[in-house]
Amino acid sequence: MYVVRPVELADIAALEALAAVTMPGVHTLPKTREKIADMIERSIASFAAHVDIPSEESYLLVLESPQDQTIVGTAAIFAAAGSNGTYFSFRNDVIQQVSRDLNISHSVHALTLCSELTGYSQLSSFYVGEREHGTPEAALLSRARLMFAVLAPHRFADRFFVPLAGVTDADGGSPFWDALGRKFFKMDFLDAERVIGGARNRTLIVELMPHYPVYVPLLPGDAQAAMGQIHPSGELAFNLLTAEGFEADDYIDIFDGGPILQAHKNSLRTFNGxxxxxxxxxxxxxxxxxxxxxxxxxxxxxxxxxxxxxxxxxxxxxxxxxxxxxxxxxxxxxxxxxxxxxxxx
Incomplete structure (x- = not known):
């Protein structure tokens, strides 16, 4: 019988092994033992804390195999995204443009840097081994985070979101990043991920990202095609989350253009059922x-x-x-x- 449980300090080596097998550009876990240990310690402290208002707490769950008690999956939930700053994303907007003299009216797809997801609870770090793909246990691991939120609603916001990894090539390059982010940060995609990190709340974003709408038709075709598309390794998570009630299309990631799914808890199957x-x-x-x-x-x-x-x-x-x-x-x-x-x- 597979068990989902909170991570423990004894799991450091197992999480190191899981982090080593993830594909380039798909960052579900920290890559160093020190950062993994920090993540585990934050989770342990968060579970032990008495919380009135969701803040900087983060909860990391692991899926334990029954055969040999090995760790075969991880899933995390952050109480409030951007609790120590701001969580940035691109919002998909439609700008209406009209010329009465020429009798022309059309809509333009634009991306607007926004912080609207700040304070939402964030699901993250979902990963399962190949043997568990497509099994009920994978669904259990994904859903367990929301079951914990049902059990302790005071620890979380009323809205949740999930960023999924976007399209990258075999070397970890991102066409969306190359067309947009690279122009402002002057670095490769993986370097930007490493320097700025997954929190999306660093001062560098405020300083360097464009604050005016980005007109999507001006981007190269491969960058437009990558917008809202998921990395193949994220298909399982996408299917589980959309079946749960999460919806895409409103926001994309500012780095790789991957979809950001979001929902109010009242529209999620776990909360309703x-x-x-x-x-x-x-x-x-x-x-x-x-x-x-x-x-x-x-x-x-x-x-x-x-x-x-x-x-x-x-x-x-x-x-x-x-x-x-x-x-x-x-x-x-x-x-x-x-x-x-x-x-x-």
Whole structure:
């Protein structure tokens, strides 16, 4: 049974190995042991903190394989993007231009630098191994972040967004960056990612990025074609997130032009479908096995000891309890009488 749980200091070596296999231009995890350790320590402190208003907290979850307790995936959620500055993105705008003398009216696609996503909660760092691609466990890992937000809504904003890696070539080059960002930063795409980082809230962006709308028709064709397109490694995340209720088209990343998906929590399936139930043991349920068994993502009801698994049980919509077998109780580190969050998969 795969388990999603908060990252621990003992996971540093495993995360180093995962970070080493990601493709050029796809930065889901820090690349150095020191930065990975910092990320883990921030996550541990965030889970332990008592939060009234979302701020600089970041929560990193890992997917643990049952065979040998190895880490095969990661997923993170940041409480408030740009909490120590501003989160910048390009907003897709349409500018109407009219000439009454020539009787001409047309629309022009433009990109406007904006900070509208600042303060939204941000999903990030989603990665699963090849063996877990397309499995329910991959969906569990992605959804577990939102299940934690259901459990502890005071820790997060009402709106969420997810930046996905854009199109890059085999060497990590980005046609969108080459057409736009390079003109202002005078550096390669990977160098800019390394210097400025993934936070998108550095002073350099304010100082160097254009503050006036960028007319998209003036960009080269390959740069226009890359806008809003995802890196092949991001297709799984894109499919899971759009099925969840996230939408694209409003914003793109200022570096590689990748799509930024966003949604209000009330439009997300996890928030709408989450059920809080009291746990009973499977042996105490005389009807177990008689009713059709459905698949649910189930997470523990404690925000300071969050864990999530996939299990099968009878439909829960009309019940106040959920009967869970002993191995699920052990995996979630819960006991009979505790509460859990259940979401139908």
């Amino acid at each position: 989450a059920l809080q139930r009291r746990v009973t043991t499977a042996a105490d349920s005389p009807d177990r096995g008689r009713e059709p068994q459905l698949r649910y993502a189930v997470s523990s009801g404690s925000e300071h000891n969050f864990r999530a698994v996939i299990t099968h049980c009878a439909a829960l919509e009309s019940q106040v309890n959920v009967a869970l077998p002993a191995d699920v109780l052990e995996a979630l580190q819960i006991a009979e009488g505790d509460t859990v969050i259940c979401v139908r998969i």
